[in-house]
Amino acid sequence: MNKSIILISFETISIFFSSIFTFACGFYVLKISHSGSTFGTYLAILAVITTVSSPFLGNLIDRNSNKLILITGQLLSISILFIFFLIYNDEVYTIFLVMVVLVFVDSIVKTTISSNLKFITGDYLEKVVSIRQTIQSSSVLITPLLGGFI
Numbered sequence: 001m002n003k004s005i006i007l008i009s010f011e012t013i014s015i016f017f018s019s020i021f022t023f024a025c026g027f028y029v030l031k032i033s034h035s036g037s038t039f040g041t042y043l044a045i046l047a048v049i050t051t052v053s054s055p056f057l058g059n060l061i062d063r064n065s066n067k068l069i070l071i072t073g074q075l076l077s078i079s080i081l082f083i084f085f086l087i088y089n090d091e092v093y094t095i096f097l098v099m100v101v102l103v104f105v106d107s108i109v110k111t112t113i114s115s116n117l118k119f120i121t122g123d124y125l126e127k128v129v130s131i132r133q134t135i136q137s138s139s140v141l142i143t144p145l146l147g148g149f150i
Contacts, residue, residue: 004121004128011113012135014074018106019139021081022046023147025095033092045096049103057111066112073105073112 030039061069084098121128 004124007113007117007120008128008132008135010070011109011132012139014077014109015106015136016139016143018077018102019143020147022099022102023144025099027148029092029095032090038092042096042099046099046103049100050107053104053107054111057107058115061108061112061115066116069108069112073108077102077105 026039026042029042030036033039080098080101084094088094117128117132118125
């Protein structure tokens, strides 16, 4: 059960804060561009990245070490956010680039964890799936509120 708790905590923290950042950046794009079409393009790009990357991610996850994939994905997220912090200069394209990477990494995390739930949780699969679904549903409601405040 300890592995299950660590897994749920890892996924929750990763997805939750990334969702807040994504939401806040979307409104920031709208604020600095004063353009609904730029905001719509931002949202469309994120949706397309998630949809298009899913089949490729499944193949990638099946062929490689899942632990390595998760660690690499998180290091990539941290690195891109650090670089973004250092070089950001009110350019919309830098926000787009950072968000593409973060959404891609979030897809990797979600897909990797979903594909390994049975192996990690063992006898607690039903309980973990229930808790995970509750957290994800709560996240859908809470992250836009927090992202709006930020």
